[in-house]
Amino acid sequence: MTWQEGIDTLVRLMKRVLSMASQVRIPDSIAVHDLQGELLLSSPTTGACVSLDPMGTRMWQLIQEHHALHKVLDALLHEYGVTETQCQQDLLGFVAQMLEDGFVETAAEETS
Numbered sequence: 001m002t003w004q005e006g007i008d009t010l011v012r013l014m015k016r017v018l019s020m021a022s023q024v025r026i027p028d029s030i031a032v033h034d035l036q037g038e039l040l041l042s043s044p045t046t047g048a049c050v051s052l053d054p055m056g057t058r059m060w061q062l063i064q065e066h067h068a069l070h071k072v073l074d075a076l077l078h079e080y081g082v083t084e085t086q087c088q089q090d091l092l093g094f095v096a097q098m099l100e101d102g103f104v105e106t107a108a109e110e111t112s
Contacts, residue, residue: 007093018092018099020070023107024063030103032060046102059094067107069095 033040039057042049052060058079062072069091076087098104 007097017106018069018095020073020088022069022095023067024069024095024099024104025067025107026064026104027102041103043102048101048103050101050103055090056094059091063095063104 029045031042039052039060062075066072073088073091077084
């Protein structure tokens with residue numbers, strides 16, 4: 001299996017768990033360092049470390065602000081000229097990877 005096939009499989013599996021009704025939260029243990037507009041995340045619990053590009057940084061900021069993925073999606077659609085389908089795929093892929101690496105946790109789905 002190639003790296004891309006592995007990522008595609010992971011995204012498909014996580015999409016079964018994640019939806020735009022999902023909410024995610026950032027654990028208090030995650031350390032965030034701003035490196036001139038891009039973020040470096042580290043988890044003392046898992047030892048994982050990741051650097052976010054500007055788009056990943058923006059998604060991270062919106063997750064911190066809104067928690068509800070449908071609200072993050074709405075904000076991204078308002079800010080960027082991208083189709084809803086592409087934006088939703090990118091957001092779910094990003095959140096799936098953040099879940100896999102332990103940088104976010106799922107919360108109860110929003111009822112309203």
